Amino acid sequence: xxxAFLTVDLGNSACKLLAFECGGDGRARPSLRLVxxxxxxxxxxxxxxxxxxxxxxxxxxxxxxxxALTAALSGALAAVVDGPWCAPPxxxxxVACDHPESVGLDRLFAARGALGVAGAPAIVVDAGTAxxxxxxxxxxxxxxxxxxxxxAPGPRLWAAALAxxxxxxxxxxxxxxxxxxxxxxxxALIAGCSVGFVGAxxxxxxxxxxxxxxxxxxxxxxxxxxxxxxxxxxxxxGGRRLIECADLVHRGLLAAGCSEALGEAWxxx
Numbered sequence: 476x477x478x479a480f481l482t483v484d485l486g487n488s489a490c491k492l493l494a495f496e497c498g499g500d501g502r503a504r505p506s507l508r509l510v511x512x513x514x515x516x517x518x519x520x521x522x523x524x525x526x527x528x529x530x531x532x533x534x535x536x537x538x539x540x541x542x543a544l545t546a547a548l549s550g551a552l553a554a555v556v557d558g559p560w561c562a563p564p565x566x567x568x569x570v571a572c573d574h575p576e577s578v579g580l581d582r583l584f585a586a587r588g589a590l591g592v593a594g595a596p597a598i599v600v601d602a603g604t605a606x607x608x609x610x611x612x613x614x615x616x617x618x619x620x621x622x623x624x625x626x627a628p629g630p631r632l633w634a635a636a637l638a639x640x641x642x643x644x645x646x647x648x649x650x651x652x653x654x655x656x657x658x659x660x661x662x663a664l665i666a667g668c669s670v671g672f673v674g675a676x677x678x679x680x681x682x683x684x685x686x687x688x689x690x691x692x693x694x695x696x697x698x699x700x701x702x703x704x705x706x707x708x709x710x711x712x713g714g715r716r717l718i719e720c721a722d723l724v725h726r727g728l729l730a731a732g733c734s735e736a737l738g739e740a741w742x743x744x
Contacts (some may be wrong), residue, residue, distance in 0.1 A: 479506060479558055480741060481525060481534035482728035484581065488604060490517055493725045494529050495741060503729060503741040513733060518551035523595040526555045533558040535725065535732025536728035537580035559736035566731050569620045586611045586621050587727030589695040595619045596682055596689035600710065602698035603637050604629050610687035618726040622687050625679045629700050637664060651702045669703060669726060676704050
């Protein structure tokens with residue numbers, strides 16, 4: 476069995492684990508993919524799954540969850556990974572924000588993943604529970620720079636906020652490419668949360684790109700709600716190059732983690 480490198484993206488509602496196996500051609504391909512709920516049993520469950528999977532010669536974790544859970548998960552996984560463990564690795568980017576330590580690791584590793592997929596400059600769009608639109612630029616020496624960006628609600632968070640904040644509005648499930656003309660309250664809410672989300676993303680992409688000086692840069696799109704933003708009605712409209720990548724954060728963790736833990740780079744297939 477080929478050696479594997481484990482990447483772990485611990486969020487607020489789900490923990491995503493991906494093991495990349497490096498084949499004879501030097502390219503890494505996903506061989507184990509898990510999505511586990513974030514609860515008290517996560518460290519034991521994750522370690523058991525990894526122990527039954529491919530042999531991991533190293534691993535890397537990025538987390539936006541509570542420190543106690545992050546530490547417990549990191550310790551459990553480090554014990555079953557047969558090699559160096561980074562939690563987190565250095566993303567390898569200059570962070571040009573006022574408080575670099577406060578920038579979410581998911582944003583930084585998505586940007587590192589985008590660097591491998593599209594190069595720099597690029598605009599990185601992560602559509603999930605939240606929508607993040609970030610600028611990846613370069614400095615005078617050609618080094619990659621995380622130049623900041625914007626954070627907004629994702630479509631389902633938007634819908635949940637409306638249901639919680641208005642006594643007579645029902646809970647709805649937004650869907651991609653919903654019509655804007657809702658013919659009852661439920662469909663009007665779906666329209667607002669779905670079509671409005673696309674509009675917010677487009678405007679943020681335009682403004683972030685303009686303010687960062689990268690208006691013609693390609694877009695790299697990831698996240699569980701990316702279906703709202705792809706296709707002819709989404710961010711691909713207007714001729715701008717759009718690259719969809721489901722595993723962008725994991726690609727960033729692989730690139731940074733392999734460099735730090737193993738001293739080598741694994742190219743993704």
